[in-house]
Amino acid sequence: MLKHLDWDTKFFGRTIGELVAPENSYEVRGYDLIYVKTEADSVDIKGFTNKYKEKKLVFFKKLQAKHEGVNNIRPIISKEYLQELYLIAFESGKHSRFKMDSNLNIFFEPLYREWVDKSFSRSIADDVLGYFSGDKLAGMVTYRSSADAATIGLIGVLPQYQGQGIGKQLLAYVENELLQKRIYKLYIPTQESNSAACNFYICQGYSVAEKINIMHYYKNDTI
Incomplete structure (x- = not known):
């Protein structure tokens, strides 16, 4: 069934x-x-051409034990950190289809700013959590929960702070928060092309729960 996407x-x-x-x-x-969005490698849409394709992976972990020694993380409620949040979001989304599709990439930064703004207002996220190195914001994570599961929205670390275990700390903090809320399922979507993120999630005990191809088909006379 074809669904019209009003917001997009x-x-x-x-x-x-x-x-x-x-x-x-x-x-x-x-x-x-x-x-x-399909498991098939391609489909035929008359009058349209496939101009972009990626494989989306959804990682999953059943949460069991709390993590110890999670430090330097706190909710972000001050707008003074918005510019840093935008930069972290851009880093988080550098493999996004909205950046990699050359027909849409001029919208990449405005789209991710909107994502941050709506997360900051808590309209699409339960919380925005920041990792601080001294007084500097180095990384952040957002998540949204339902009755029995949660999904990571954005997770990223500024390039100059990468390789210091900050992503692991952020993820551990979210897991602890969810366990406290008696939520035991956590999902994290990413792209197969983002091998660093995929390897990171596997090392944190996550496994692939879903694989799906996402393709962008453009009407021939609009390309």
Whole structure:
């Protein structure tokens, strides 16, 4: 079924829809761009051309034991850190399809700023947590929870602070928070092309729960 994406249509200034697990051949009208999410390697959409493809991985861990020695992390509630949060978000999203797709990458930074702003307002995140090196914000993580599970939104560390175990501390802090709330399932989406992130999650005890191809099909006369 084709779903119209109101927010994407408004933000990107083109009519955008989404197809999840479509048939091998599909026909649509009135759209400029279709996001296709499928296990298949490709689909045929008449009058459209596939211009971008990535494999999305969703990592999963069943939380059991709390972590000790998690320090230097606190919720961010002051707007004085917004510029640093934007930079961390850009680093977090450097493998994002909205950066890698050359037809959309001019929207990458505005999109991630919006993501940070909505997370900061807590409209799409339970919390925004920052790791501080002295008085400097070095990394951050956001997450959102439901009744029995949670999903990481953004997680990243500024380049000059990478390799110091900060990402591990941020993830451990979120796990501790969830365990305190009696939430025992945590999901983390990323891209297969982000090998550093994939290896990091595996080292933290996560496994791949889902693999799906995401493709961008553009109407031929709009490319």
